Amino acid sequence: MKRDIILSGVGGQGILSIATIIGDAAMNKGMFIKQAEVHGMSQRGGDVHSHLRISDEQIASDLIGIGCADLIISMEPMEALRYKPSLKKGGWIVTSKTPFVNIPNYPDVEKIYEELRKIGNVILVDAEEIAKANQMSRSVNMILLGAAADALGLDVKTLSESVARIFGAKGKEIVEMNVRALQLGAEQK
């Protein structure tokens, strides 16, 4: 199995935690991993993205070629659309529906949904609503990850084990909440 994944969002939205969980899950399955992250200037409320590659075979490049990504996971709809050229034909987009508006010229969000839907395989997740309804406002990113599980080719059980390992130090409650978030996400199809 091989998945080339673009993770996107706005600085501070927690895309690196998503990457950490996927990376841990892949490593435990004995897969190869490369993940190019963004640190520095771009974190200050600017757009951020990360290239994550997992594969049963050796991986050469740290970056994913244009038109080669199997999947875009985005914490924000416009940030999902930004990486449209990266997506391969038939690839998937899993994105949170809620716009993060910190610029004066943020486009009409309906237009963004419409363009996303035109791309084809899109899952628009109302992750913030789900998080609010279930009192887990800090787990929006895990809801999204749950929704992406199928497209990732990693099952919720495998991802939950990684959540337990990574968040273990933060206590049982945090782990349980994030596992629950994964499950809620996985129900969004």
Added chain:
Amino acid sequence: MSEKQLLLGDHAIALGALHAGLSGVYAYPGTPSTEITEYIQLSPLARERKVHSRWCTNEKTAMEAALGMSFAGKRALVCMKHVGMNVCADPFVNSGMTGVNGGVVVVAADDPSMHSSQDEQDSRFYGKFAMIPTFEPSTQQDAYNMVQSAFELSESLKLPVLLRVVTRMAHSRAVVTTNSSIRDCNKLNPSENWRDWVLLPVNARKKNDMLTALQPKLHELSDKSEFNIQNKKGNGKKGIIACGIAYNYVMENVADMQEYDILRISQYPLPTEKIRSMASRCDSILVVEDGQPFVEEQLLGVLPHSIEIKGRLSGALPRTGELNPDNVRVALGLKAHEHAEPSETVVARPPALCQGCGHRSVYDAINNVIRNKYPDTKVFGDIGCYTLGALPPFSALSSCVDMGASITMAKGAADAGLEHAIAIIGDSTFTHSGMTGLLDAINENAAITVIISDNLTTAMTGGQDSAGLNKYEAICLGLGLDRNHLHVVEPLPKNMDEITRVITEELEYRGLSVIIPRRECIQTLSRKMKKQNAK
């Protein structure tokens, strides 16, 4: 025990250095190098071994302290972003002349495409300039292994070694298998040979001859290096030289090639024999290197003109910007992957100062003064979060060049007759390179207003300790500043009238003044609060 770990390139370097028996890391933060030192600061092994890891005031003090540790017989690591090499160029180049006692490895993290830097300079030139060996890893595993080889080489040659990485190596994660054993630290063993270390001309001439005479051996070592590998399929006449990380982008595409003849270069100076041998087999050589055309230019001077050299200079690859699998693919003669055009709906989302950041109030006050009182004012900026004051909604800066330049440029402009000049500089940048310029300005009582916007941390790079914490007033007064023209204010919207008034009055004063707006960075503050609440 050997272990598999998912490591950031920077972390692989740090761990490799610790496993090589490191006694001290000396560094000033800078993207993408910061995480090397941070890893060592948090490492239990480093704590157990009492490895020095406190941040230095700037890259020059870091390089010199490392040289001192080496003089005393121990292994030292120096880390910085590429522009830091300019700051420490003097001790760095001269460390090639003194040579080393304990091993010294200098890590320069370059930033092609300028993800968070002001230029794209290629640190391999510094390695060549200082005439010392340079390593350039392709993978995180290489990075881990190479630091250790670099320390060995440094001690066997008695020379410092440069390790050059780029953003995509420093900030990319992969699985690394670590050694089964960890080397001990060196014992204290100060050099007794003063002639090595006292670079008076009489000694320096000898050292210069020695260093120059060593160069053929360095080329030979590169020719034999396990890091410079050949990778060939079929009998193609098209040679490819790929350096460091660029090798990955070539390998990403080889599945679509019938035949290839690749030389990966990860140790410099150039492996001249390997290159000559490739040239005798091939009609053309494509040079794929991230950064500037360092190798390509050297080949143009070395090889017969019957061979076509292609790369960034020839236009086969873009002249600037970082390499990626796509531009390398095209240079290899392959068809680009099919892809969609960018959406026209998407707009830019530039980084901005945080809501509630103290720098915001400082710029609001400066803009009040400019708007209502002195529209001719020029504001000379510096490097840090507050550089974002150049962008809307503030659009307040006229310059930002290198760390410390705000004060000295304001002074030069005032010398030229500019009436209202403001320098704005952060607390960490001030101690890095602003203090010396302030002394110049104080000595001439230059008519400028220096604003040290103090958020008690080095915020831009993630909140590292700031070397001058709690000492700024004392530093300014110690340098000779008139006490009547030193002001401390709290940059909050409710104090806007006061701050605006202080700036106006000091701009009107025909001499030097320093204003220190002081309020903790809201990022470090909120991290502190979270920690407290967790307790």
